[in-house]
Amino acid sequence: MNSILDLILRLDCWLLLAPLLPGIINKVKAWVAGRRGPPVLQLYYDLARLWKKGVVMSTLASPAFVVLPAVTWVAVLGAAMLLPLGPLGAGLSFRGDALLLLYLLALGRFCTAWAAMETGSAFEGMGTVREVSYAVLAEAAMIAAVLSLSVQSGSISLAAMLAPAMGASAALLAAGLFIVLLAENCRVPFDDPATHLELTMIHEVMVLDHSGPPLAVILHGAAMKLLLFTVLLVQAVLPMAHLKPLLAAAVLAGGVLAVTVAVGLVESLLARFAFRRVPLLLTTAFLLCLFALLVAWKGGLP
């Protein structure tokens, strides 16, 4: 009984709260620009509207085009289930689950890219190439981050890895993971989620041809992915193991909010980078995570 309750609570957190994050980011951007901006709940309205709409599919695309967004969504949800959620702990925890999380995100990327290529559009090809190429650098940064967490805690299970404080390397890791978060969730300065129709987009251009319920699934999945990276970042940096459950939940929620606001501020204050500078920024993220790893090596558990 308890486990069912736990599952319901966890699913609620991931499924229902995730669309809040893009809303908060947009609100922050609007405030900084001196506008009122769309309501925080805008994405919920969008999702509800899209869910009822019909679908127009490219004549070139196979039926997989419609169902691949569902695979991506399941992959992100599966990754989310592996991530501990403050006092709730992880839905499923075993040795090596950190690697499954990374590879589930990669599965999501594979499906999005495959669906984009289904349409035979030059624009979507462009987005796909950028996505899968930059992911190589992002993956290096992520694995270095996971390695440093693993060295710090002496474990490869997310629940144990995220429990202790990161110590001296926390700042380096936070900076590295924040850059990866921006890249993987197609935020400024890597991508501009506010527009589609430019030659310069990565992720947004990959989903140009989607419509109706599949688009709703994609948008919801993207929001979950953003929440996932935020939760990962907050828990990697802030020690929460010894806090009381309610306090831990409050700290986690506060941390997620802070990161979300930070994303909004970055988006308001920075312009998108030229593409030749994107690999540089991602390499910086990789180096930050690598230094975090070396610091953890020197200072971690004996």
Add this chain to the structure above:
Amino acid sequence: MSGQLLVAAIISLGLAVVAGVWWPRVWLGLTLAGAVAALGAAVGVFATGAEWEWKSAILLGGDAVHMRLDGLSALFVVLTAVVGAAGAVYAREYWSDARYPASAPRGRAWWSGLVASMLLVVSVSNGLHFLMAWEAFAICGYFLITLDPKRPAVRAAGWLYLAASHAGTVCLFGFFALLAAKTGGWELGPRRDDAALAPLFWLALAGFGVKAGIFPLHIWLPAAHANAPSHVSAILSGVALKMGVYGIVRFSGWLPVPAAAGWVVTGLGAATALLGIAFALAQSDYKRLLAYCSVENIGIILLGLGGALLARTHGDAAWGRLALAGAMLHVWNHGAFKALLFFGAGSVLHATGTREMSRLGGLWREMPWTAGVFALGAVAVAGLPPLNGFVSEWLIYLGLFDAVAGKQAPAWAAMPAVILLALAGALALATFVKAGSMMFLGAARTKPAALAHECGGWMRGPMLALAGICLALGLAPIVVWPALASAAGAWHPAWAGAKLEAPLATLGWVQLGLAGLIGAAATLLWRKVRTNHLGRGPTWDCGYAAPTARMQYTSGSFAGLAAGWFSWILRPMRTLRRPRGYFPAAAIRLERVPDVMLEQLILPVGVRVMQVSSAVRRLQHGRLSAYILYVVAGLAALGLLVLLESMP
């Protein structure tokens, strides 16, 4: 029981060599029976855990025939049997008598010969006989690659294969001869305590490394895999490369290794994985792409083996066993998905007649089965859950992570290895999104692609069977754990036993759940879309009204970004004619990635050697007077030497 089955399998395959020339049906039956018997033999070893050994009184080359089947050999026997059987069925349609009346009978005979000789390679236990089986296997491979000798590219590839293979065999001759000299006989077997044998490991690594396709030694591999018939490419890539891996694993297990072996193998593995997949990404010929991807996978296997060697020299740490088990599972996994991908490639080649990805496109419409299984193979080879590729990489990762957590010397090898493995994984994803999308998605770029046709049942069946294996190994990996544990025990007795340091069963259940959820979510979404309304329209190209198939991304433009980071080693050759003037006419941009190691390293050296040799050859021209002068000059020189020696 196992032994009798193995001998029966080899006899059955031997008969199939004869039957292949005249009776295709009998040949197929005999080959399949041989494969089933070999499979039975291996399963017997795994189930009972007993090693089979047989010393007969039959003398061959002065030595008694000695065969042995332990966990490690049995692992490779399974691989050979499965791919050998699948390829035999596939060839019935792909290389049929109707299309190739001259070479089909020959192809059948050599095929059975190849499978039989590979079974012998992994089961004989005598250096001399090993070399015989090894040579037979190499020669069968050569004749299979050159089944279609009318094309010059095929002859060149076959020649290169033969030359490289024999360069490796020279090292192996040295290895086995020195081993025999030091141990006093050709008998092979565990001699783990004889430290004097350790330096021989380098010879074995070089000799077997050529066959396995370790990075700078892989030169023969892309051309041979690309030009061979596709079922041959499948067995070359899926199984024949693994014979090299078998040699390295076998003799690093039976003999002691130098202290640096673990470091070197890990380093070679990391370089092979990363550079192999970088080359794969840049290819525009899909069979070459698959060939370079095999180089990558050999690198992944070596990473696991290197971890195991490091662990063994650092106090038998348990993580080494995980890395070794992961490497051994990857031997199977790569055999399954690479054979599947090559069969898919063969089906496309069969239907369109081109190996150039940028001339295909949109094939899913005409070839839905091939497209489906190729996509599945692509997910597996990119190491993504819930398929088998992920499981073996996960085991290797776990081993390497534990090595890092151990904070001893091996951690310094394991840390870069983990990062490079992740990089190679991400590049593999890019590579296979490219391969799949260029071949099967979008619009047809040329007429042959538009007029393609699906392959028949004889080709589809083996592909579906291999796809099933990929799925089964991904969803229930725990089933094969006893086999991996028995191989690890055969490699290093201290690691014997069924203990499992990784939650493999949990992973299996998670993958199963994931697969179920994916199926359910996909079905629900499809139904929802059908009930809402599903219309069709042209691809949205940002308002452009008349998009054409030529505006799609091509293989070169897809790879451009990531391959650019590796241009220091890929050395792409570019032809560029920019559009000029107000009314530009033709503009061209061509990019070709050469086989850098072959064309820019080996060939120039070969050319220099030829130049020096032909310069020396001028001394020999057939004029008798000059020869007499040589003799006199030689005598005078000798006399001078003697004179100088005798002076006080």
